Amino acid sequence: MIRFYPLRMSMPPALWSGARPIPLMAALLRFPDQLVIVDTGLNGEPDLLRELARLGVNPEDVDLVVNTHVHPDHAGNNRLFTRAQVVVSRVDYEFARSYCHAIMDADDPVEVFRRYYPEVRENRLEKEARQGQWLALHYWRDDLLGSPQQIRWIEDQPNLPDPAKLQPLPGHSPGQYGLRLEANPSLLICGDALASRLFWKSRLRELTPRYNEKQHVASKQLVEQCDGLIMGGHDAPFWCRDGRYCTDAEILLKLPQRGDE
Numbered sequence: 001m002i003r004f005y006p007l008r009m010s011m012p013p014a015l016w017s018g019a020r021p022i023p024l025m026a027a028l029l030r031f032p033d034q035l036v037i038v039d040t041g042l043n044g045e046p047d048l049l050r051e052l053a054r055l056g057v058n059p060e061d062v063d064l065v066v067n068t069h070v071h072p073d074h075a076g077n078n079r080l081f082t083r084a085q086v087v088v089s090r091v092d093y094e095f096a097r098s099y100c101h102a103i104m105d106a107d108d109p110v111e112v113f114r115r116y117y118p119e120v121r122e123n124r125l126e127k128e129a130r131q132g133q134w135l136a137l138h139y140w141r142d143d144l145l146g147s148p149q150q151i152r153w154i155e156d157q158p159n160l161p162d163p164a165k166l167q168p169l170p171g172h173s174p175g176q177y178g179l180r181l182e183a184n185p186s187l188l189i190c191g192d193a194l195a196s197r198l199f200w201k202s203r204l205r206e207l208t209p210r211y212n213e214k215q216h217v218a219s220k221q222l223v224e225q226c227d228g229l230i231m232g233g234h235d236a237p238f239w240c241r242d243g244r245y246c247t248d249a250e251i252l253l254k255l256p257q258r259g260d261e
Contacts, residue, residue, distance in 0.1 A: 001252055003030040005250055014134060042077070065084045068190070069176040070173070072144065088154060119212070162255075163181055171210055186226065186227065187237075190231070192233040193223050
């Protein structure tokens with residue numbers, strides 16, 4: 001049995017488009033022999049520690065951190081988990097570091113943003129560039145992933161607890177991955193490949209900028225093939241069969257029997 005706990009946080013008010021908070025999600029997975037956290041929110045913000053405390057979990061209890069991608073809102077609190085191994089894409093980290101340094105130092109953040117996200121819509125370009133610069137200045141640091149000895153690059157095929165598997169979902173960023181659990185029900189934690197249920201099998205287009213539009217569309221189509229639970233980076237988990245939100249604080253995932261594998 002695996003126990004899945006959605007961790008609910010929010011983006012900083014400076015990035016809200018109105019008075020309504022923008023959700024930000026992480027996940028705690030209690031395997032039979034490991035405690036795993038997927039994504040870690042924004043560094044310095046209290047949401048994640050508050051959510052863990054609600055579950056009686058201390059950062060030193062966590063064995064493994066998995067980052068879907070290396071944007072500051074998804075990897076910002078890795079350094080809290082000093083005892084954990086960190087599984088993350090090197091490609092994604094190097095892209096994020098290059099982008100954040102460029103935009104933090106930029107007199108013209110619009111030019112930098114266009115260079116790294118060439119497919120961004122023109123009517124969104126200036127706003128996205130200003131917000132991107134603000135986010136990098138407030139939350140980026142080169143060591144946000146943790147200490148070097150903790151890091152296990154996805155490209156080196158690190159071990160994960162059964163039945164967890166990594167699924168490439170590039171497009172929003174070049175090295176984004178989802179964490180898939182083939183259990184009953186199945187679970188896919190997909191980062192910003194599908195940021196919200198609003199875009200599930202919908203022609204609505206989220207405003208989030210994309211590194212590569214074609215890759216993003218292909219990744220979204222992969223996510224839409226799922227038949228269990230999905231949790232995106234900025235919305236509560238939902239059931240694929242009917243699109244209903246799953247409001248349970250604890251969700252039990254049954255491990256497959258050996259004959260079923």
